[in-house]
Amino acid sequence: MTLEAEEIRGKDRAQYGVCAFLALTGVAVIFDALRITHLTSSNDPIGPRPVPVILGIALLVTAVIYAVDVARGGRGEPEAGEDVDLTTPVDRRTVLLLVGFFLANAALIEPLGWVISGAVLFWGSAFALGNRHHVRGLVIAGALSLGTFYAFAIGLGVNLPAGVLQGIL
Amino acid sequence: MENLSHLLDGFANIVSPINLLMALIGVVAGTAVGVLPGIGPAMTVALLLPITYGLEPTQAFILFAGIYYGGMYGGSTTSILLNTPGESSSVVTAIEGNLMAKAGRAAQALATAAIGSFVAGTLATLALVFVTPVVVDFAVGLGSPDYFAIMMLAFLAVSIVLGTSRVRGFASLLVGLVIGLIGIDRVTGQQRLTLGIPELADGIDVVVVAVGIFAVGEALWVAAHLRRKSVAVIPVGRPWLSRQDWRRSWKPWLRGAALGFPFGAVPAGGAEVPTFLSYAAEKKLTKHPEEFGKGAIEGVAGPEAANNASAAGSLVPMLAIGLPTTAVAAVMLAAFESYGIQPGPLLFEREPILVWTLIASLFLGNLLLLVLNLPLAPAWARLLRIPRHYLYAGILFFASMGAYAVNAKPLDLVLLLLLGLLGFGMRRFGFPVLPLIVGVILGPRAELQGRRSLQLSGGELSGLIGGPVSYTIYAIIALILLWPLLRRLPIFTKPRRPA
Incomplete structure (x- = not known):
């Protein structure tokens, strides 16, 4: 290496x-x-x-x-991976944006419900990671969060809050 | 032969349409997620845990077995086609596998990996059927001091023996043990490290720790160093093997299986050592030494078989003693606990149907994997082209969903992020993550067993040394600790003959 x-x-x-x-x-x-x-x-x-x-x-x-x-000069070797380019310095902006959207999800999940907060999380993370197709990102985000809500919360009875969309979903 | 009749009962339980469907869903979901770049088997299992939540235990574990083998297979596909293995156990497969793929033999590399995994997985699961009850009989007689000693050995093994840096492995273990400490002390009801936050009184759920360290940590780490160029994916057709490929593959498969299982089954084994040994053995035994370094099929067949066999082997200590030695086994143990099921010697008495159905579903998962994945390989390979911003956004999305679903507490999402940042730091500074996970899971049990031992001796430290079993284990521990010194003794420093 x-x-x-x-x-x-x-x-x-x-x-x-x-x-x-x-x-x-x-x-x-x-x-x-x-x-x-x-x-x-x-x-x-x-x-x-x-x-x-x-x-x-x-x-x-x-x-x-x-x-x-x-x-004595010891160092741990940073983890390599398929999508990891270790020659670049840490991209702080991306990481901070991800942390921000992650926290937004934690704050919004109960009041607004998983469908909205999860969609925000997905759309925001994809944006932070460099997605510039905002509409496509939003469509995928909505499909994923609706899909997981119906499959897990309604289908399997997993705990995911409906939030403000209670009664609509 | 009692085992075989139990196993047949297990098979009888699986053969219902709904259970077969579960196995199928598990294999497909496991492979689909496992094949995604950056997602190794442990992360696959942690991320897909939520889909088992709404199910009854038996079905959940059938699904889980499918996810497990699917995730393993998906991981090897990624390493063959991209040459950057997500897990240390696929490093060796990637060496010759990717060279084969580059030489236009991707289909054969995938085929020998898939069939080899099937052969080795089946043999190793069969070995598991016979070995596990023996280990159970042995484990039933163990007392608290023995368990305590075994756990100490497991701690040392995962942190010192398996890693490259002792101090980093040990630090990782200690951080894991501290995380495991958080919550109400089970014996006295005192709150430890809860910082007065009521939600922390129950401790941090192991699923949250695993998803945080594996999934969120990985996503953040990759995000910080995202490769902006797209990675070249080698196109692949339907995997197949010629007569000659078969002839060259079957012996490495069997040798790999024979190497992998025992290493997986002992607490200090893991998958790295047997895959390397298998590679070395095949390189030595091959009739085509000139092909090694250019894509030799034996170099894929052997290590991949060893990898799968050791994965099955690692279920022996997990089921029989409740001792996880790999990250996947650790997550599996957490899954058992979420159903209130305690792996260990009593598991086979208390939940025989569940255990034997689980073991039977390992066979089934293996078979389904082979049947499904040979024709589907080109479709899986297409998943490697998924745009990275959607991939890692999806990982964060599913990680949040899974972690929230455990307890429905928003605080878990904050903890998940903190653990993700910890995972990020560990990747940055080259700390192994396995010791941390094992520390979180085994720490509280080790403390419980240690305190029980001392209870019997009235607080005298001698209570920690039980019988012959713990003597033996402490002797092994001493050897491991003193090995760097012993190695310098004259008997070990004879000039090495060239291999």
Whole structure:
């Protein structure tokens, strides 16, 4: 695998961020464990605390070992794939747009219902990923969300809200 | 022979029109989704889980078995025609398979993969019929300390043995274990890591974790690096094999099956090692060594058979001990739990009809796959041309639907996104995802078994060491941990003879 152009210059320093994430998670887990009441009984001599404490310590230790590995020039290989072009830098705009539409779906699914929120999600994601056929995208989005609603919510009894379209669908 | 009569009962259960229809839908849906670029078997299974929700367990698992084998087959089609495997287990198939496709022998590559999968899958499922009850008999006698030890071994195996980087694998495992910790402690009722959010009291559903890490994480990762040029897809006709292809394929199929099953069945196995071993073996045994590196059919037949056989093998620990060793098995375990069914030694006693119908439907799924996919291969290949913006939008769409449908809570969608971002980060920094999933699923059970063991010993740590089984397992664990040191001992560092 060829190295990414942006990374050839030196170590992949962003990995220290991962160390920080692991260490912070470890600290958070330990703090949370110390917060909970320590209950033990003859049925359960060790209680709910030791496991999170052990995990927290293990996370801290792993963070340190990982940092040493990074300092020595260790790096994880980014995942390749059929549609992945690792020579390009991360396309932040696309990712942020996707996150936005994803959250919109989470916010809209109960008030508006799956048919509308799901269609927004599909249309928006396709748009974020570079779809410029807006009408075609909308038609596919509508067909997918209506189709899944009828097949799953009505056909199979899966939990999908009808929202404002209650009574119409 | 008791097993065979159980199995026949299982077949008798399948042969109803509705169940056959389920198997057919499963195979078709599994292949159609699995063949899509960027979607490996584990993601296929996670994404298609919702279609089993409204069904009764038996039908759901018949459908599921079809999805599983369909997803596996679809994945190998993608790797042969595109040469960029979605899963590490298809890496080897892709090497010679894609070379064959480029040399104009795509039809033969797909045919030997399909027939090889059928042969190996059938043999391995047959082996499963005989091996699983033996493992069950063994597992019935195990106590909590033994289970605890087995789970520790599984943790180490998935995080340290299978990956390329120990520290990254271990970090991934720990993050998974922490996610598994979230929720009310089952023994004392104390809330852990719930941040006071009531919805988190039940923990994060494993389906949400799997869909978030596999599907959303993958979609975001691909979106960040989307290849703007379209990928060249090799056109393919109807798969077929000439007499000579048959002659060259059947031995690799059998050898692949023999290699794959045992590796799949042990906790530290996985599919990568047997596929590589099979490739190496075929390269050595072939009468056409000059073709290796240019598209040798043995190099597709063997590894693909090994891959399928190990997939069937991985169902042995999953069903008999409740121990998932692959991502697909982990998702399957989650599916069992969503029906309130606990895999493990008691499963065969409590739900014999379900288990044997599931096993019978593995045979059926395998057969349907062969019958359907040989003629349909050109149609599947067309799916590879699906515009990428619709493909990944569709993945996000179905991922959201599936995750929401589990509990009908909008918060799950937010969690799904957070897990997706975690999956994105793991792909960016080269962290393996399997340890995380296994940690989420097995973490709570390991804690439960560990605490039970200590309950018996009144809190003395000696309670964790039960009997001969756990001694043996801890010895294996010690070996795994010390291996980097042991390897430097003089006995292992003899100069290697050229292979």
